[in-house]
Amino acid sequence: MSDSLLSGLNPEQLEAVTLPHQSALILAGAGSGKTRVLTTRIAWLIQSGRARPLNLLAVTFTNKAAREMLTRITSMLPINPRGMWIGTFHGLCNRLLRAHYRDAGLPQSFQILDSADQLSAVKRLMKRLNIDDEKFPARQLLYFINGNKDAGLRASRIEASDDISRRMTEFYSAYDEQCNREGVVDFAELLLRSYELLASNASLRDHYRNRFSHILVDEFQDTSSLQYQWLKLLAGRDSAVFAVGDDDQSIYAFRGANVSNMQSFERDFAIGKVIKLEQNYRSHGAILDAANALISQNRGRLGKNLWTAEGRGEPLRLYQAASDFEEARFIVDEIQNLRRDGVGLSDIALVYRSNAQSRVLEHALFNAALPYRVYGGLRFFERQEIKHALAYLRLIANPDDDNALLRVINFPPRGIGARSLEQLNDAAAAGKVSLWQAAARESGIGNIGGRGSGIGSRGCGKVNKGLAAFVGLIEGMRSACAGLPLPEIIDHVIETSGLKTHYQNDREGADRLENLGELVNAATSFVREAGDVEDMLSSFLAHASLEAGEHQAGAGADALQLMTVHSAKGLEFHTVFISGLEEGLFPHENSALEPAGLEEERRLMYVALTRARRRLYLSFAQSRMLHGQTRYSYESRFLREIPEELMQKLLAPALSFNSGRFRSGRETSGSFALPGQSRMRAALSQPTAGSQWNIGQNVVHPKFGAGVIVNAEGRGSDARVQVSFYDAGVKWLALEYARLSAA
């Protein structure tokens, strides 16, 4: 039995799977069988009687990964792994807080704010506190709050040294008060609250420590400081923590991931020996060599070198395009060739650094009638009509949820406008109550008999009729839904809220109606799978927040896969196209300035390269439409970090740029003189006409080094040029002062 479970594992994988009861760190390279090791370890622990499902906690970063883990385990083991806690950090924390809501100081039906909800909560509070959004942009306050929560810091523990951080800390504190009043928690709060729950409640902590003798963590390099502290708290002296990760694939530092958790883990958990999984079962040799060469440029790595038993395979294919448009055309041509050679479309991925880049690719694919699927769009539970329906449901579960109330109090339109809302807001602020309570009070429902003597009762005018109707609507829904099964509740809400009628009357409402129907279906399957849950409505609402749903329909079809490098992590394809390999785009200009940012970009590139099994295309465009204007750039420095002998340079079919001169940007004006280019630039080169400077010209600046002129404006003493520097980014320079010289 055990043999079949373990057969086919290589020695390192086998060692990891069958480690004795101790904490361990598995450094698992891309394509080295990481998920297999993790799931086989769990199956082995259970099958060999070393642990019962009840004793296991496994944490992943995405719901998808959690689902996959569960599927694999159930396919390996005949038993039902119920009792196991498998999920994301947020999902597990939610489970903990629901079970112990009283100890955590939360109302039983607390609701979860997703990031969009959180942003609107922040904006709402800013209005209420009269905070100048010029001085404190909502985003900045949001980052401040989330950053501190991710670091485990409450407002009361922040030591503000300057005025700005003092005011942000005050805001943070007010924000938390608002959330508590409304009975809602944001994503970061789920973690912090459950951390505090475990930290302050020794008997609870001991209970879980005794229970979870094995804790397994996937994608450990992506854990935040708070998540790591949470793990440390949950792991008792006798718990074994099995952490699997790859420091080279850490690409989420920008949202709080802390790679140094890996080193801390080695120290804190006294890890004697790190097991390295370095055999790659995915890619051909040339692809791996390229990835290894690139990532070796990063400093402070834990150290690891992927190898494969497969042959070298094809070289990488490099293409220089004159424009993004032409780059897309090249990709389409190659795809058509691949298709002729029998490569399935769904086994081909087009990956890029940022979502905006998909547009030009989509356009070309559409014209070529090639089916494709873009990942990363709006997801099911994030759709407007779904959010509206969910908001009504949230009000049934918890009427104090001001976010939910504001979303639907006038949707569909029922005559409650800005003025009424302002009054309501003032009343709520004055009484320190939720908008709902203020509305109930104003409309007379909150204090029956207190409607006054009729005449002269201030604030009971026309406006409040609308409020009263709304309060009545929600109250009516709540009583009508009591005791109903979840799908019927949702059906009832869609009907009585007026959402159905509204979208029926909307010419473009057909899709939205269909999605609302789909919401009822989603609820039906949720009820079927959830089994025996106490508060089905709240569970479903939490599910909707924590798992935003599949990106888009049409997953099964044979279509090209378009996605950002971030969303490509964990996937593999026969052929991968990485496009837009330009300085400023990949590496992104906002990250390239500081070394840490550049290294993260390089890891991102490493992730992109290692997605390919057999064929890898790298391409860049010399000009690209960005934010509505044409932008000129150099090829990405990452291309220079891949050994030349691994790459085959492809020539443009119709154009004759300097073949074999891909690295010529600094020395010559190269292909900036292409006919197509000068036509596009004709209007822009006018301002500098007659001067010694021209667009496309290579220049040297004493401080910023080499660059190329990409734009120009003004004349005489006002003349300014925009220069894209090789190392220093894109800058506007006044010709009168900048000591530019021609290169």
Added chain:
DNA sequence: CTAGCTGCTGTTTTT
């Protein structure tokens, strides 16, 4: 109160 217009500002992403 709502609809339509103008002006501004833009990474990456999961939960």
Added chain:
DNA sequence: CAGCAGCTAG
């Protein structure tokens, strides 16, 4: 280019 916030006209 495009999505959103804020303003103005009906």
